Amino acid sequence: DSGVTQTPKHLITATGQRVTLRCSPRSGDLSVYWYQQSLDQGLQFLIQYYNGEERAKGNILERFSAQQFPDLHSELNLSSLELGDSALYFCASSDPRDYTFGSGTRLTVV
Amino acid sequence: GENVEQHPSTLSVQEGDSAVIKCTYSDSASNYFPWYKQELGKGPQLIIDIRSNVGEKKDQRIAVTLNKTAKHFSLHITETQPEDSAVYFCAASRGGGGSQGNLIFGKGTKLSVKP
Numbered sequence: 495d496s497g498v499t500q501t502p503k504h505l506i507t508a509t510g511q512r513v514t515l516r517c518s519p520r521s522g523d524l525s526v527y528w529y530q531q532s533l534d535q536g537l538q539f540l541i542q543y544y545n546g547e548e549r550a551k552g553n554i555l556e557r558f559s560a561q562q563f564p565d566l567h568s569e570l571n572l573s574s575l576e577l578g579d580s581a582l583y584f585c586a587s588s589d590p591r592d593y594t595f596g597s598g599t600r601l602t603v604v
Numbered sequence: 605g606e607n608v609e610q611h612p613s614t615l616s617v618q619e620g621d622s623a624v625i626k627c628t629y630s631d632s633a634s635n636y637f638p639w640y641k642q643e644l645g646k647g648p649q650l651i652i653d654i655r656s657n658v659g660e661k662k663d664q665r666i667a668v669t670l671n672k673t674a675k676h677f678s679l680h681i682t683e684t685q686p687e688d689s690a691v692y693f694c695a696a697s698r699g700g701g702g703s704q705g706n707l708i709f710g711k712g713t714k715l716s717v718k719p
Contacts, residue, residue, distance in 0.1 A: 536709055536712055537693060537712075539708065550706050584648070592653060595640075595647040595648045596647055597647045
């Protein structure tokens with residue numbers, strides 16, 4: 495157990511729908527990161543939050559948004575879903591020493 | 605922006621042989637270089653990391669070397685075993701101020717160790 499908890503583990507939804515992925519960081523970590531992993535793109539950085547504030551943005555689509563709450567858990571919201579959004583979505587958290595990843599949410603858009 | 609290139613994309617070795625995976629990075633401000641192992645259906649797991657003030661680090665059969673001048677770092681696995689078979693990712697980030705920067709990943713190397 496890495497200490498980073500992601501729910502749900504699997505999600506199947508239809509095109510055009512909206513889903514929310516949840517992440518609880520390792521205890522004490524203030525930074526949360528979201529990554530998308532698809533077969534042909536590797537691990538792509540989406541967005542980082544640090545202690546409730548957005549810190550950095552990567553290749554995140556406008557249809558996607560995220561937030562980090564006062565208890566430090568984070569949610570990634572994906573809307574107007576397309577077939578190409580099917581992927582593994584990972585959350586990671588970090589302290590000044592290292593990063594640790596959750597086991598991911600597998601999203602399938604049908 | 606930062607770019608990390610990783611080679612080779614696939615690597616097949618015989619059990620007991622060594623495996624070497626190489627990465628280059630573009631951002632000279634990067635100061636943290638971890639390596640992750642990802643098994644099927646699981647999240648990336650940190651296997652070793654190195655910071656910019658160190659040239660080499662070793663942990664049992666795994667070692668990492670860093671050449672800051674060339675912006676190049678490598679993973680070395682000796683005496684490979686079938687359970688080493690997985691996808692390996694290198695990454696780079698800037699740190700500091702109590703917050704790590706985001707990790708930029710290479711595209712991964714699929715390592716197969718044949719018994």
